Amino acid sequence: MAGVNELYPIGDVARRTGLSVSAIRFYADAGVVTPTEHTDGGFRRYDVHAIARLEVVRTLRELGAGLDDIRDVLSSKKTLAELAAAHLELVEQQLRQFGARRAVLRTIVRQHTTTEQVSLMHKLVSMSDDDRDRLITEFWDFVTEGLDIDPGYVERLRNQRPHLPDEPSTEQLEAWIELADLVRDEDFRTAMRDYYHRAFNNEKGRLMATPEMVARAERQRTLYLEARAAQQAGVPADSPQARDIAERTAAARAEMIAAMTGEHDVEKMRRSMVDYDPSKMVEVRAKMTGLPLSVRYLTLVATINGTPRPDPEKAAAVQKWMAAALRR
Incomplete structure (x- = not known):
């Protein structure tokens, strides 16, 4: 084993450190790691401490550190942790x-x-967080301008916005590119504005946007999430748990209809749920002009935010599960 005080010629140092001879000379001339000794013949020799410092230099250079930073680390002006x-x-x-x-x-x-x-x-x-937020705000300002409904509901619409994480995935970035392109597109902006104005600038729409109806809708959403969790967990449709969820959902939907029409008929709602037909729902959605655009917007926002995306097929499976629960 070589002694601590042994000196090595530059060729041996190059083999030990993986640096080229010219690189070692460069670091010596730059004052980063100087030779331990210069012989009378002009040869440079290095001891084990200098070799260790050269190995540190090589590693830091591979990590992108500059010469000034490396000098600071080797002279203890800057700790390795600070540089890292x-x-x-x-x-x-x-x-x-x-x-x-x-x-x-x-x-x-x-x-x-x-x-x-x-x-x-x-x-x-390359947009900053403020720029992204400003773009979405301008979009919703345009879409909701002149919308004659409860201000609280308008705020709910405006809060449907993306929040790109600090370290987004490629999928999230691609979704942001598409969304940003969409909200800048005049045809899309106008179609979304027309959709919301048709849906809410009427007596029924204004009623649906009231705090009371929003609370009822939130109650239904909570029940749906409970049903989806049970269905995905494999709870049998003919179990008491499934029946209980379906019954509570039918009651909540009947109360919603009663608040809109004055007619409260839980049994009618049960029959409607039992007779659930996915194909009819597709037809209903198709007639709701502008809904696909809204769903696309919300799907992109969900992708960017990393939250569950709207999935009509999964929603249909949950409705079928509740229909089966009510038939038993």
């Missing part, structure tokens, strides 16, 4: 940039993208 923290932040920033570029490139590959659209995509993924 600074470079970790830089690497994470670069990873976010690469993720954004990947999302743009994947979108270009998937679509027939023009040069102008590529520039727009890059701007979209």
